[in-house]
Amino acid sequence: MTMSTSTPTSPVNGSGPSVTELVSGIVGDIQNLGQQHFALFRHEVKEDFRKAGDAAASLAIGLAVAQVGGVLISFMLVYLLHELANFSMWSSFGIVGGVIVALGLIAVLYGIQKFKSLENLSKETADIIKDDARWLNQPN
Numbered sequence: 001m002t003m004s005t006s007t008p009t010s011p012v013n014g015s016g017p018s019v020t021e022l023v024s025g026i027v028g029d030i031q032n033l034g035q036q037h038f039a040l041f042r043h044e045v046k047e048d049f050r051k052a053g054d055a056a057a058s059l060a061i062g063l064a065v066a067q068v069g070g071v072l073i074s075f076m077l078v079y080l081l082h083e084l085a086n087f088s089m090w091s092s093f094g095i096v097g098g099v100i101v102a103l104g105l106i107a108v109l110y111g112i113q114k115f116k117s118l119e120n121l122s123k124e125t126a127d128i129i130k131d132d133a134r135w136l137n138q139p140n
Contacts (some may be wrong), residue, residue, distance in 0.1 A: 037128055038129070054114075055115050063107055076101075
């Protein structure tokens with residue numbers, strides 16, 4: 001009975017990749033991985049800026065609507081309160097102004113809530129990039 005034993009290929013006899021080729025391939029793979037992580041990081045930054053712009057637009061629209069509505073309706077409501085409820089003009093202005101301020105605050109709080117809901121840069125991606133940098137900077 002004969003047993004077949006396989007011997008590992010040796011770079012000396014030219015039948016396999018050399019150590020230099022293997023190390024070069026590993027370094028190339030690490031560089032490629034780092035480039036992909038930075039591309040993901042850039043994409044997430046762009047997405048966060050887009051979301052911040054959307055939130056700012058909602059905030060601006062809410063503030064503008066509150067102001068326009070307050071100006072157009074406030075005088076009508078002031079005179080309505082003065083005529084129907086027999087309030088003095090100053091108290092009518094105070095009541096109407098308070099309601100308009102409350103509506104404006106609601107719009108501002110909604111905008112602030114949208115800003116807070118934005119995710120900061122993905123913690124996972126940032127951690128991966130930090131790990132890659134640490135690994136690359138380790139002394140051999």
